[in-house]
Structures are given as C-alpha cells and as structure tokens.
Amino acid sequence: MFSYCADPNTLDTVRWFSCYLTTGVHMSFYASFIKVLALLAVTAPVALGVGFLGAMAARSDLLPVSLLGKSYIAIVRGVPDVAFFLFFVIALDQMFEYVRHRAICPDWTQPVRQGSEFLVCAQAKLPLGNAAEWVHETYGFLLAVITFAIVFGAFAANVLFGGMRAVPRAQLETAEAYGMSRRQTFWRVLVPQMWVYALPGLSNLWMVLIKATPLLFLLGIEDIVYWARELGGTKTSRFSSYPHGDWRMWYFLGLLAFYLMMTRVSEIVLERLMQRLTHGQATTGGEKQRKRVAA
Amino acid sequence: MSCWETIQAYALRSVGFGERLLPRSDFTICEHFTLIGSGMIWNVYFGIVALISGFFLATLLAVGKASSRALYRKPAEWFIFIFRGSPLFIQFFFAYFLFLNLKRTNDFFDPFTAAWLGALIVLFLNTAAYSGEIFYGALRSIPKGDVEAADAYGLSGWSRFRRVVWPTMLRLAWPAYTNEAIFLFHATALVFFSSFPAWQQRGDALYYASHFADKTFNPFVPYPILAFYFILCSLAIIGVFGLINRRLNRHLPANTRQKIKLRMNLIR
Amino acid sequence: MKSILLSTVAVAITATFAMADGHSVVRMGTEGAYAPYNFINDAGEIDGFEREVGDELCLRAELTCEWVKNDWDSIIPNLVSGNYDTIIAGMSITAERDEVIDFTQDYYPPTASAYVAGSEDADLEGGVVAAQTATIQAGYIAESGATLVEFATPEETIAAVRNGEADAVFADRDFLVPMVEESGGDLLFVGEPVPLGGGVGMGLRESDAELRGKFDAAITSMKEDGTLNELLVKWFGDEVATY
Structure with missing residues (x-):
C-alpha cells in the first residue's frame, strides 16, 4: 500500500501496523464486512416476503395449503440453522441444476446420480463451467440469500401468523360491516394493522439474523469470522512478511465491537419504527401517544 | 452387527460407555441413528441445565433492569446488551480463552476448559440474558390493576412479588420464553462445532453427524437425521411448555386463555 | 453464400459445444489454510506449493485454471456435486476417499x-x-x-x-x-x-477420466524433468523426500 512497505522487518511499530493493516488480505477482510451488510440488507426483505407467503399459506382456508404452510414453519423452525446450512446449499444447487438439466438436455440418457456423483449436462451447470469468477461468487451469494431467507422466512412466518391473529376481531368485523370483501379486509385492514403486533417479534428475528452471519462460511461465503480466524492465526516468517503470534483474540474483539454496534444501531432504529407504527393504533402504545398529543 | 447390537455398543458412546472405536466402514442407517442419537444426550443436557439455571438468573436480571436504582439497573442492562448483542460463536471463543488463562493461575479452573462445564456456563449466561430481556418486557406490561389489587390486600415487598408480580410476569412472557427455549436448544449444536474440543470422540449430535458426513462423503443422510432428532425435541419442548402454560393460566376460563396469549404479542 | 453462412453457424455451435463439453476452464478447489501446501498470502491470493504445482500442471496440460477456496469439511461433497473440477488441497490418497473420488498419481511422496x-x-x-x-x-x-x-x-x-x-x-x-x-x-x-496415507494427489470426479489423464501426464512430465523436485525443495526444505 505505502511505498515504505517493501521490507516490513525494518519498520517501526506505527509504520509496521500501517503496512500490516493495508495488505491485500486485510482488504478482503474489510470487504467481507460490506459483504455481510449487503447480505443482511438483501436477506431481510426476501425473508420477510417468504415469511409473508408462509403466514398466508398457514391461515389459508384450503386444508392442503394451510398444512403445507404450517409444516414448513414447524419443520424449519425445529432444525438448528447450523445443521440446515451444512447440507441445504448443496441440495439447492443440485435442485436448480436438475431442473435446468431436464429442460435443456432432454436427450441425455445417463442417470444424473452415478454413485455419489451428481452429473448434469455441461449446459445445465450453474453457473456455466467457463463463467467468470464473479458470476460464481454472485451465484454463491444468491444461494446463501435463498438459504437464509428460507430459514428465517419460517421464523418470520410464525411471527406474522401471530401478528395476523392478534389484530382485534372487532376491526375485521367492522370492515365486513362496511361491505368489504374478504380480500379487501385482508389487504386494507388486516395487513396494515398486523405490523405493530408483529414488530417486536420481527425485531428479535432481525437481531438473530445479524448474529447468524458467522455461519455464512458454511454457505461458501468468506465472512468476517472466517477472515478474523485466518488473519489472527499464527503467521510464520516463511509464508508472510508480517509474522505474528496468535492474534485471534484482538480480531475477535474487533468483531465483538462490530456486532455490539450493529445491535445498538438496530435497537435505536427499530424503536423509532415502533413509535411510528404505533401511531393511531388501537393498542396501549397508540393510546399513550394520543394522550400525549391531546395533553 | 445387527441393529440391536449397534444400539448396545453405541447408544451411550457420547458419554464414554460402550465400544471405544467408532464404526469405520460400511456405515449403516442404524449406526447413523444410534450415534447421532447418542450425541443428543449432550444437547439435551446442555439445553435443560442451562435453561433451568438460566431461568433464575433471568428473573434477577429482569428485576434488576426494571429497578429504579442505577446500581442494580446498569449492570443488568449491560449484561443483557453484551450477551444479546454478540454471536454465541464469539462468546464461546472468548470464554474458552478466558478459562484457559484462569486454568494457569489455579487448579480449581481445570474442568472449565471442558465442554460439560465451560460451554454450559456460556449457554447459561446467554440464555439468562435473552430470557431476562423477555421477562423484563413482561414485567413492564403487568396490568396496573393487578399490582393495585395486591396493595389493597396488604401485600408488599417479597410476598407481593412472589404471589402477584412474578406469576403474572411468567404468564405474559411464556410464549416468547418458549421460543427462547427452542433457540437455546438449537444453540447447543454449536458447542463442539467450533469452540470446545471433543475428547475421545465424545461429542454432541452434530459432532457425530459431521463425523459420518466426513467418512461417507455424503451430507444428505446424517444431517437430515440430525434435523429429525432436533424437530422431535423442539416438538417436545413445545408440548411441555404448552402444559406449563395451561397450568399458569388455569384460573382463566378456557375461552379467554386464547385471548391472554394474543394480548402478549401486543405488549411485548 | 447461404451454405457458407449456415456452415459458419454450425461451426460456431459445435465450437461452443466443444467448449462446454471439454473443460474450457478447470476450477481447482483448495482450502487455503494449510501452509506450506496452500495458504492465503499477504496479498490475499492463494499461494504455496500446490499453487505453483497446479499452475505449472495447467500450463503443461494446456488448460485454463481458476482457483476456488472451499471449507475442508465439504470439499469432497462439493467436488462430486460439480462445483469445481479438482481438489488440490494436500489431500492424502486413502482407500476411503478413493471409493468416492479418483486421484491422480501423487505429486508429493507418501507423507x-x-x-x-x-x-x-x-x-x-x-x-x-x-x-x-x-x-x-x-x-x-x-x-x-x-x-x-x-x-x-x-x-x-x-x-x-x-x-x-x-x-x-x-x-x-x-x-x-x-x-x-x-x-x-x-x-x-x-x-x-x-x-500415514499414500502420498498427496489431486482429487477428481470418477467420471472425469479424461481430465485425470491430462493431469497424470503433466505430473509425469514434471517428475521426469525435475521441476517437481525443485518445487518440493523450495517449499519443504532440503530434507524433503523427492522423486
């Protein structure tokens, strides 16, 4: 990075650290923070969407649909995320490739499973074997997002399902009395009101989501914990210009600070959001706000 | 080896009884189920002991956080913030590191670097923080009338807390607490995964599942079996907590119990 | 004119098929945490004995290679699932592994x-x-x-x-x-x-016999002209067993 970094052995402490902290690996480390934040930003709305669909399915009048929704919620919530991540990404990837394989190569006669191997025609591979590295990385990122969304979607579905049931019946009955159809009641009365009931649960879920990011490495994403372990581990002078002992402690302290900060910021933002959502709602919080304004 | 023999040989392998060597070739489904099930002993142990011990600390933390005196409130707030704000993964790392250093100063700390105690302490503190926050939320939303009624009956201090405040708090917090119990149970899978070393191949369910995945190179058998066990246990937790919930709300007529449950979402 | 156009199209199509069929890009899976075999250097790139051997092998076999990092625990499942084409990660050749994947000849003597x-x-x-x-x-x-x-x-x-x-x-x-x-x-x-173990070799899918043949030939040629021994000494010191 700096011109004096050519021979780090001769540098004083400050300069040594200025070189050490700007090496290529450290840049990857810093980039991984952005990667994690991006993943959180993308996953949260997708998981919420999946959760919404799950909740809608669970409260459907059609028995098979409602059973499907309920068993999705029960099964995925019952499994530790770490166990899920260990096999789900590969399964998801194989499923996509299998579907493409059936569509693109209908003449293929060999079985797709040969012993332990999973073989599809080259055109069905995802991404294609000769695709650029960034395509592979983006695909891996997408798989991670989908996996996270499916896991956390189940929790979100559970929370939203509870939120939908918590909207006072009187509100729905009033809507019906005004002549709204079922669909109108759902979208115009139930959905806008359920958020305030679901928000505490959803905030909790967001906190859990933040803290699940160290498991990203299982999904093939080099996340911050992976890099902290890699960088903090003992480095000998044969393989690095910056030999040092076991520094994992310091790197993990950095991560601790990052996670605590994320939590604090989220708490503040969610508190504000809650204030806004409670506005004009038929809850104790909404009542309090109204009284404050009146007084 | 028949399946019954396998069960005899490996059902208690995770706690050190039975066959010393793990199966090495021709892995059967029976071996998968037996060993992973054997590992579940540890998950259940961590889950139950941490949950029960954490429950008491959680009550203290909730009362502390709700206290008007900064001397009690501040430590409880910070404790809850730090344990809820950081990944369990990192907590395990620091705890192991700390216990190693303590061990050097005094022989008393010898067992702390082993998972059965060290990891248990982390899980205990972790679940105490999460449940403490849940209980605190419930404490704040206890209906004013309940407390006023207790005052009118001449209850105060400890007896008011034990007879009125605490049961109401539990009643309000129960659904969220059920969730926390499930989360804690899932968290036990991380003990041997990244933090504490496994001694003599005695590990939890995930340890054996990844052992099989590593030997057979096929993740699609052991991990779904692991998932199956965890789903069973989650259902058991939901069942037991549901029974307790019914007992907590036994003074209410059957048709209003549901309503209490719904209001909880509103106040937390 | 028309036939020329058609045949160009046909050639183009078969060419892309040939590209997709043979490995136009060979993805090399490694762990990146096992110095001196493979590790991440200060610049954040995969480095080490296997990086140099692998690059040389690709050069000799006239293949375009790309390096991929993967967690050790799932390195074989991801190979058989087709997420990369070779494992070059200090993996000892054992009978257990040989049942699931194929190995090239060893490029590092039994360790x-x-x-x-x-x-x-x-x-x-x-x-x-x-x-x-x-x-x-x-x-x-x-x-x-x-x-x-x-x-x-x-x-x-x-x-x-x-x-x-x-x-x-x-x-x-x-x-x-x-x-x-x-x-x-x-x-x-x-x-x-x-x-322990039978030397370190490259792992490939069992269905990839052609690719394995190419790498085997390249390893043989590196053994014969002494380049492999030079790399062994460079990364493991003078005491290392050579071919």
Missing part, C-alpha cells in the same frame, strides 16, 4: 505424520494428543491408546500444546516443521514419525 510436544518426556501412548477433527491423524490417535482431543482448526491444535491442554499434537510433519522452527524452542518433535 509422515509426527508428534510435536512442549517437552522431551511427553507421554505419547497414554497422554493427551491433539489433532484436527476429521483428519487421518485424528483417526490414527483414536485407535492408539492415547486420549484424543479434537479441535476444529490446525491452529487450535498447536495452541492446545502451548497452553497445556494437550501433551502433544499429531499432524502432518510438513505442517509442523515451520511451527517448530519459529517457536524458539518451545515446541519440539518427539517420538518417531508415523507414515
């Missing part, structure tokens, strides 16, 4: 594993020995009389000896050499080295 301890009198038969989870070394210790203690990463196994959790660590000798050299006398080799 020895060794014990490293904090003092000369460490008890290797009845004491506590650390090893990385799910390695052949861990399997070996489990069957010996010693008490096995398993850690998730090699880093932690060394740390366990330093802080007294374990009496000794049992790992690949070449991984331990730089650790011992730089420890300033804190760590030393004890006991006799144990030959």
